[in-house]
Structures are given as C-alpha cells and as structure tokens.
Amino acid sequence: MKIDQDVSWMRDGYPATHWKKPDTDSSVVVCNLSPRHCKIADGHMGQCGVRGNVGGELFTFNYGKSVEATMEYIETEAVNHFRPGARILSLGNIGCMMSCDFCQNWRTSQVRHLDQNDVRRYTPEQIVETCRMLGVGVISWTYNDPVVWHEFVVDTSKLAQKAGIVTLYKSAFYIESDAVEELIDCIDIFSISLKSMDEKFYRKFTGGTHLQPVLNMIRKVHAAGRHLELSQLLITGRNDNEAEIRKTNDWVLEHVGRRVPLHYVGFHPAYLYTNVARTGEDILVRAREMALEAGIRYVYCGNMFRNGVSDTRCPECGTLTVRRYGLTAEPVALDEGGCCTGCGASNDVVQALAGRNAEVALETSPDGYRCEEFTWSAEANSVHIEVGFDQQQVCAVRLERLGTDAVPAQNLATGGVLRRLIASRQTDAETGVRVTLPKAARLQFFPVLDRAHFPTSENLAREMAGYREARAAETVRA
Numbered sequence: 386m387k388i389d390q391d392v393s394w395m396r397d398g399y400p401a402t403h404w405k406k407p408d409t410d411s412s413v414v415v416c417n418l419s420p421r422h423c424k425i426a427d428g429h430m431g432q433c434g435v436r437g438n439v440g441g442e443l444f445t446f447n448y449g450k451s452v453e454a455t456m457e458y459i460e461t462e463a464v465n466h467f468r469p470g471a472r473i474l475s476l477g478n479i480g481c482m483m484s485c486d487f488c489q490n491w492r493t494s495q496v497r498h499l500d501q502n503d504v505r506r507y508t509p510e511q512i513v514e515t516c517r518m519l520g521v522g523v524i525s526w527t528y529n530d531p532v533v534w535h536e537f538v539v540d541t542s543k544l545a546q547k548a549g550i551v552t553l554y555k556s557a558f559y560i561e562s563d564a565v566e567e568l569i570d571c572i573d574i575f576s577i578s579l580k581s582m583d584e585k586f587y588r589k590f591t592g593g594t595h596l597q598p599v600l601n602m603i604r605k606v607h608a609a610g611r612h613l614e615l616s617q618l619l620i621t622g623r624n625d626n627e628a629e630i631r632k633t634n635d636w637v638l639e640h641v642g643r644r645v646p647l648h649y650v651g652f653h654p655a656y657l658y659t660n661v662a663r664t665g666e667d668i669l670v671r672a673r674e675m676a677l678e679a680g681i682r683y684v685y686c687g688n689m690f691r692n693g694v695s696d697t698r699c700p701e702c703g704t705l706t707v708r709r710y711g712l713t714a715e716p717v718a719l720d721e722g723g724c725c726t727g728c729g730a731s732n733d734v735v736q737a738l739a740g741r742n743a744e745v746a747l748e749t750s751p752d753g754y755r756c757e758e759f760t761w762s763a764e765a766n767s768v769h770i771e772v773g774f775d776q777q778q779v780c781a782v783r784l785e786r787l788g789t790d791a792v793p794a795q796n797l798a799t800g801g802v803l804r805r806l807i808a809s810r811q812t813d814a815e816t817g818v819r820v821t822l823p824k825a826a827r828l829q830f831f832p833v834l835d836r837a838h839f840p841t842s843e844n845l846a847r848e849m850a851g852y853r854e855a856r857a858a859e860t861v862r863a
C-alpha cells in the first residue's frame with residue numbers, strides 16, 4: 386500500500402520507533418514492532434497500513450489519531466480482577482498488525498475500509514486532562530489493537546501514570562519483545578486476547594500471523610508481575626469445540642497458573658465471516674465449566690447477559706464476592722485488599738473497592754432538558770451514547786432504566802475529549818435506557834453488538850444486516 390497524500394490522516398507522519406535499515410545506504414526500512422518485520426520501500430506502508438517509509442525513515446501515521454474516546458466499564462475489556470465496576474476512558478486507533486477475517490472492529494482496524502470521518506485527533510495531554518476533569522481513573526488502549534499505536538500509547542501512558550491514572554492494554558499481542566519491555570514499564574493491566582491454541586488457526590484466519598510469539602509475550606508479561614487476564618473469543622465453527630477449549634485451559638494452567646483470570650467470550654458474525662450464528666450460550670457455559678473443573682480459579686463467560694455466568698465466587702468458601710451482569714459489576718463480599726469477607730481468602734482482586742464511581746450533579750440547564758430512549762434487543766444489550774456539545778464544558782447526562790426500579794438512576798459527565806458513554810443492560814427485567822440531557826445538546830445512539838466493539842454508523846448497518854441474515858439462516862436450519 387502506498388502512502389497517499391490525498392487521504393487526510395496520511396499527510397502527517399510522526400517518527401516511529403522499533404525499526405532499522407537492512408544496510409546503511411538502503412532506502413528500504415524494516416519495522417520491528419511486530420513479528421511481521423515488514424520490509425518497506427520508500428513511499429509505502431507496512432502491512433498494518435499505518436507505518437510507512439518516507440525518504441528511508443519509518444514514520445507512524447496514526448500518532449494521536451483515534452476513534453471517538455468513550456467512557457466504558459473496566460469489564461468491557463475482559464478485566465474482572467482490577468477495580469470491579471470502574472469507569473474507564475477507552476481509546477482505539479486505526480490500523481492493525483493482523484487482518485482476522487472475523488474482526489469485530491474491521492471498519493477501523495483495516496484501513497482500506499476506514500471512513501475518514503471517524504478519525505479524531507487527540508494529544509496525550511488532552512487525554513490525561515479529560516480523565517482528571519471527569520474523575521476517570523483508568524485509560525484503556527483498546528478496540529482495533531494498540532500494538533500499531535505504540536509511540537502514542539507509550540507517551541500517553543507515561544504521562545497518565547505520573548498523574549496517578551491506571552493504564553490498561555487490550556490486545557491480541559502480536560508484538561516484539563523490545564516493545565513489550567517498554568509497555569511493562571508504563572502499563573498496569575494487560576488483557577490479552579488469545580485467538581486460538583492452534584498455529585494453523587493463526588496462519589489461516591488472522592492474516593498469516595503465528596501463535597508462538599503471542600504465547601511468548603504473554604509469559605513475559607506474567608513473569609514481569611503485571612496484572613494479566615486472558616480471553617478467548619469462541620468463534621462459531623472455528624475454535625468452539627471441546628478439544629480447543631481443553632488446549633487453552635491446559636496452556637493457562639501450565640504457563641501462567643490457576644490465578645490468572647480466563648474469559649471465554651461470545652462472537653458476533655462480522656467482516657468476512659457473517660454466514661454463521663453467534664456463539665451458542667451453551668458452548669460458553671460449557672467452556673467455563675471445563676476450565677473450572679481443570680482447576681483455573683476465575684473463569685467468566687463474556688458477551689452473555691445472564692445471571693451467574695460472570696460472577697466471582699471465593700475459591701475457598703464459595704461466597705459470591707463480585708456480582709456481575711453483562712458488563713456491570715458490584716463487589717458484594719470483598720474487603721479493600723480483595724479478600725473474601727466470609728472466610729478471609731484472597732480472591733486476587735486488585736483495588737477491590739476503588740471502582741465505585743462518584744456521582745455527578747445534573748446541573749440546571751438554561752435551555753431545559755429533553756429525554757430519548759434506547760430499547761435493548763437480541764442484537765444489542767449495550768449502547769454508545771454520543772453527546773454533541775461545547776467541549777469546554779462538562780455536560781451531565783442522566784441514565785434511567787426502563788422496565789425496572791431495581792437499578793438506581795445515574796448521572797454521568799462528558800467533557801474534554803469525551804463525548805461518548807456506554808450504557809449497558811444490568812438486569813433481566815430491564816427493557817432499555819432513558820437518557821436525559823440538556824435540550825441544546827445533540828444525541829446519537831450507536832448500538833454495541835459486543836464488548837470492545839466500537840460501532841461506527843456504517844459498519845453497524847452492515848453488521849446488523851449480516852447478523853440478521855445469519856439468524857434467519859439458523860432459523861431455517863432449525
């Protein structure tokens with residue numbers, strides 16, 4: 386792929402790290418950020434589509450370029466053992482070192498499909514200042530994959546940590562060792578998505594990548610003592626069988642041990658793999674049972690809105706210590722140190738009570754308020770709420786649950802670079818959410834099909850269409 390000056394985000398590059406020239410007078414450069422080690426000719430991009438050779442030097446073209454910053458829950462990132470229930474600022478960029486045919490965020494990860502209107506520009510200072518202003522304690526590097534955003538992630542994470550903000554890295558982790566060492570110094574939480582335990586799966590379905598480098602880097606992070614959680618998307622017809630699940634459980638037990646939380650996550654049909662159904666709930670539940678029976682202490686079903694499949698129970702006495710539903714969590718029997726209040730055993734939960742979020746006041750608006758409602762459906766049990774407003778001000782938004790009184794209303798704040806918030810179903814009885822916001826503010830709903838899915842207006846229309854077709858096909862087969 387050539388660097389194209391007609392594409393606005395390709396006009397300004399930023400000096401990249403982790404590259405070399407094969408010999409001193411070569412105009413070709415080799416990128417060493419991911420194990421692909423792309424050899425890149427002058428004027429061209431590497432395989433990720435965002436790192437390119439300009440005059441014999443490597444530049445990154447996505448520095449500071451992001452999709453809309455979004456306030457979500459830490460559980461959105463398959464992180465259940467660090468500040469349960471905490472609000473996080475999620476940031477995704479553009480491009481990816483992989484090209485999975487089932488990608489859940491293909492509209493931003495595969496740059497040939499990127500709509501330039503979805504690209505925002507942020508500085509490290511703006512991101513940290515927004516967290517400070519809104520009282521958000523965690524920044525999450527997520528959605529497409531942060532590997533190809535390396536320089537911006539490192540710069541911003543260092544600044545965030547100096548400001549007392551925790552950093553979270555959600556990745557498929559196809560990355561080289563030197564870059565991981567830099568991350569270990571500035572990232573607090575690693576949530577790694579292991580696609581499969583089968584080398585052939587990586588080669589065939591992820592764009593020709595390999596399994597072993599991913600496993601090596603997971604072990605490196607674990608050995609460094611950073612907080613680690615692992616997840617695996619169970620993809621219909623690909624890796625959703627007991628033999629595959631057993632291989633994953635065995636590797637986890639042998640190489641990182643029974644205390645590292647493991648998430649088996651449901652898949653929704655997306656990108657080039659749409660002629661199948663979502664992962665069956667019975668498969669997710671069975672995978673969890675198998676992992677628990679094998680001896681892994683904390684195992685969760687992801688992308689399931691059902692009671693009892695993502696709770697934490699004390700591994701010693703069985704007490705329910707953190708109650709979860711979908712993406713939301715509430716510690717109910719943990720002390721500050723993450724120990725069970727019933728028997729005192731460690732539940733391996735870091736900063737267990739620090740995820741409680743401060744309530745903000747719904748200030749009087751001179752224009753008054755208006756309400757809009759979003760209804761949950763089989764496809765979408767969460768929604769991104771995008772609020773248009775003057776970014777200099779904090780804009781408070783009230784969320785009320787429809788169909789139940791069990792969940793109290795919440796006020797949340799947007800401001801700084803933050804205009805999107807996630808709302809997610811919290812009980813079986815709920816039918817939707819009512820949003821109250823100042824009359825003058827614009828509002829747009831983006832249904833979220835699964836966690837860590839960043840909905841853009843265009844991919845949503847295509848994915849929903851693909852999903853409905855797949856469901857119709859399943860119904861006919863049944």
Ligand code: SF4
Pocket residue numbers: 416417418419420421422423430431432433434436481482533
């Ligand atoms: S980060 Fe991009 S350019 Fe660098 S090796 Fe990986 S795919 Fe190639």
